[in-house]
Amino acid sequence: MADTEILMAAIRGESRLIDAAMYTDLDALAETADGLLTEILRYSLFNGGKRIRPLLVVLATRLCGRSDPAVYDLARAFEYLHAATLMHDDVIDNAETRRGRPSVFKKFGLVAAILAGDFLHARSMAIVGESAGTEALSVFSEATGRIVDGEFLQIRNAADHNLREEDYQRAILGKTGLLIAAACEVGAIWAGRGIEERLALRSYGIHLGCAFQIIDDILDYQGDTGKTGKAVGNDLVEGKMTLPLILTMQQADQEDRLRLQEILADEVLRRHAFAEVSCLIEKYNGFSLSRRKAEEAATAALTQLEVFPGKAGGQEKKILQGLVKYVLDREK
Amino acid sequence: MADTEILMAAIRGESRLIDAAMYTDLDALAETADGLLTEILRYSLFNGGKRIRPLLVVLATRLCGRSDPAVYDLARAFEYLHAATLMHDDVIDNAETRRGRPSVFKKFGLVAAILAGDFLHARSMAIVGESAGTEALSVFSEATGRIVDGEFLQIRNAADHNLREEDYQRAILGKTGLLIAAACEVGAIWAGRGIEERLALRSYGIHLGCAFQIIDDILDYQGDTGKTGKAVGNDLVEGKMTLPLILTMQQADQEDRLRLQEILADEVLRRHAFAEVSCLIEKYNGFSLSRRKAEEAATAALTQLEVFPGKAGGQEKKILQGLVKYVLDREK
Numbered sequence: 191m192a193d194t195e196i197l198m199a200a201i202r203g204e205s206r207l208i209d210a211a212m213y214t215d216l217d218a219l220a221e222t223a224d225g226l227l228t229e230i231l232r233y234s235l236f237n238g239g240k241r242i243r244p245l246l247v248v249l250a251t252r253l254c255g256r257s258d259p260a261v262y263d264l265a266r267a268f269e270y271l272h273a274a275t276l277m278h279d280d281v282i283d284n285a286e287t288r289r290g291r292p293s294v295f296k297k298f299g300l301v302a303a304i305l306a307g308d309f310l311h312a313r314s315m316a317i318v319g320e321s322a323g324t325e326a327l328s329v330f331s332e333a334t335g336r337i338v339d340g341e342f343l344q345i346r347n348a349a350d351h352n353l354r355e356e357d358y359q360r361a362i363l364g365k366t367g368l369l370i371a372a373a374c375e376v377g378a379i380w381a382g383r384g385i386e387e388r389l390a391l392r393s394y395g396i397h398l399g400c401a402f403q404i405i406d407d408i409l410d411y412q413g414d415t416g417k418t419g420k421a422v423g424n425d426l427v428e429g430k431m432t433l434p435l436i437l438t439m440q441q442a443d444q445e446d447r448l449r450l451q452e453i454l455a456d457e458v459l460r461r462h463a464f465a466e467v468s469c470l471i472e473k474y475n476g477f478s479l480s481r482r483k484a485e486e487a488a489t490a491a492l493t494q495l496e497v498f499p500g501k502a503g504g505q506e507k508k509i510l511q512g513l514v515k516y517v518l519d520r521e522k
Numbered sequence: 523m524a525d526t527e528i529l530m531a532a533i534r535g536e537s538r539l540i541d542a543a544m545y546t547d548l549d550a551l552a553e554t555a556d557g558l559l560t561e562i563l564r565y566s567l568f569n570g571g572k573r574i575r576p577l578l579v580v581l582a583t584r585l586c587g588r589s590d591p592a593v594y595d596l597a598r599a600f601e602y603l604h605a606a607t608l609m610h611d612d613v614i615d616n617a618e619t620r621r622g623r624p625s626v627f628k629k630f631g632l633v634a635a636i637l638a639g640d641f642l643h644a645r646s647m648a649i650v651g652e653s654a655g656t657e658a659l660s661v662f663s664e665a666t667g668r669i670v671d672g673e674f675l676q677i678r679n680a681a682d683h684n685l686r687e688e689d690y691q692r693a694i695l696g697k698t699g700l701l702i703a704a705a706c707e708v709g710a711i712w713a714g715r716g717i718e719e720r721l722a723l724r725s726y727g728i729h730l731g732c733a734f735q736i737i738d739d740i741l742d743y744q745g746d747t748g749k750t751g752k753a754v755g756n757d758l759v760e761g762k763m764t765l766p767l768i769l770t771m772q773q774a775d776q777e778d779r780l781r782l783q784e785i786l787a788d789e790v791l792r793r794h795a796f797a798e799v800s801c802l803i804e805k806y807n808g809f810s811l812s813r814r815k816a817e818e819a820a821t822a823a824l825t826q827l828e829v830f831p832g833k834a835g836g837q838e839k840k841i842l843q844g845l846v847k848y849v850l851d852r853e854k
Contacts, residue, residue: 282636312643
């Protein structure tokens with residue numbers, strides 16, 4: 191099989207097992223918990239997501255030489271935390287939809303979205319502590335704390351039209367990289383591996399997440415709506431300083447920079463100047479420079495996997511490599 | 523010293539040490555975290571609260587024979603979770619003030635209140651896991667999950683004007699009792715005590731919290747605003763079915779019950795019928811019957827302490843007894 195096929199088969203197969211572990215948990219919960227709460231949890235968790243975070247936990251444990259079906263009980267915690275984050279994000283962003291359906295916030299209301307997010311948050315931490323011990327919990331909760339910290343940074347960044355690239359990097363680390371990194375690292379801890387493998391997997395996750403987020407930010411300008419299911423230009427409308435724009439601001443001559451600042455400072459202009467801004471980013475190679483950064487991150491991710499040379503986990507290594515390629519090539 | 527004086531001295535002395543442990547943590551955090559986040563944490567945590575939950579952790583560990591200043595590092599987690607809950611509650615209730623100051627929600631906005639609550643939530647769980655191990659974390663996160671479940675129940679209860687007493691009990695357990703119970707139980711776990719002491723302390727906490735909440739609900743009708751700092755009648759305005767009202771609905775004749783239902787179903791009436799509703803509750807002894815329930819809970823709490831007969835922890839036992847009396851007698 192080609193790498194992409196192996197990857198896709200793994201995503202499909204593993205995500206069924208991850209879903210099964212979540213269903214088991216929710217069924218047990220439904221016996222005692224409030225009916226509305228369990229309804230919201232089902233709605234938010236089973237939405238066609240690819241289960242990338244729990245998949246990474248599963249792959250990391252096997253790459254580290256532990257093959258044990260109990261990993262799915264641990265892995266679901268990462269989907270729970272991800273879903274909790276999205277529920278609160280949708281409140282914060284006042285988002286109408288999520289994956290083509292009404293967001294929990296819009297469908298069930300503010301109170302439900304906050305509380306159900308809190309519930310999943312607590313449940314995810316309890317699972318990690320119980321399944322993988324306190325060291326794994328430290329990694330997991332450190333990531334959670336820094337995700338929040340990253341969101342505060344993002345709020346501040348939104349007002350800063352001369353954002354530095356390092357602030358962008360720190361913000362996307364919080365947004366995507368840290369939870370992915372924690373998934374990989376907790377997998378290594380659960381498998382009982384030492385610090386070298388832990389850090390290699392953590393670093394793989396950080397770079398993978400970084401590449402993912404940069405491509406996401408490019409797609410927000412250049413994506414094919416038919417494929418992504420999302421309108422382009424959201425980031426611009428919200429005034430978000432993402433990498434293509436940051437790199438353009440760095441390169442632009444004074445006239446173009448002033449024009450971009452004028453657009454960014456004005457909500458109405460942001461809604462109507464998408465073509466003009468895209469054109470300016472192209473002019474200064476903002477997209478291709480961003481893509482190069484994503485490729486650099488992808489290379490760095492692949493390098494980390496060299497720590498795992500043996501035959502054991504060969505299949506998992508292939509899938510983890512395939513995932514990097516997939517992130518770079520994705521059109522949605 | 524009289525019991526009340528011993529209690530007050532303990533509250534003052536211990537709360538300074540708990541505050542010191544929180545300051546240490548926030549100072550360390552401030553070195554890496556976003557400035558706005560640390561500002562909000564300081565604002566929300568240092569607000570003149572009595573630190574009852576961390577105090578219970580400290581007292582429980584000493585009653586169980588472990589006296590170790592490291593307990594303050596553990597104890598602060600319970601204040602963190604409490605503060606996290608309040609931040610999200612203020613968003614949910616659209617609350618203007620908290621302890622006589624603008625709520626975090628009103629002062630810093632929705633986004634900040636959600637995110638800072640999430641941060642404290644994660645931090646609290648990490649602390650419990652690190653300081654007291656995974657068994658304590660299970661107790662703690664089980665409580666968190668059930669607190670959320672209780673809030674969902676409360677939302678549903680609000681629409682039910684014929685609420686059963688057991689649903690009320692379950693809701694106040696989530697609102698107050700479970701976190702207090704977890705504080706006591708985690709203290710026993712940290713001190714390395716067996717299941718009998720754990721369950722006794724847990725049960726003490728549940729009954730203490732129950733008595734506290736019933737008195738709170740009575741004060742919402744009968745409190746002296748000068749002492750409580752809160753306007754009376756909030757629960758009625760919000761249509762909350764608290765114990766005095768539930769017991770009255772149970773006893774009332776058909777005419778009075780229909781009138782109460784009419785008031786409860788109408789937002790405008792709820793704002794203007796406070797005197798009438800208070801009068802009806804008095805007519806059916808709703809306040810004195812509620813008070814008797816609070817006294818029963820208080821007695822049950824005191825009974826649990828008999829598991830600890832020895833001289834060791836004699837002072838702590840006195841304080842825990844004093845706390846029960848204080849909760850019953852409080853006017854604010």
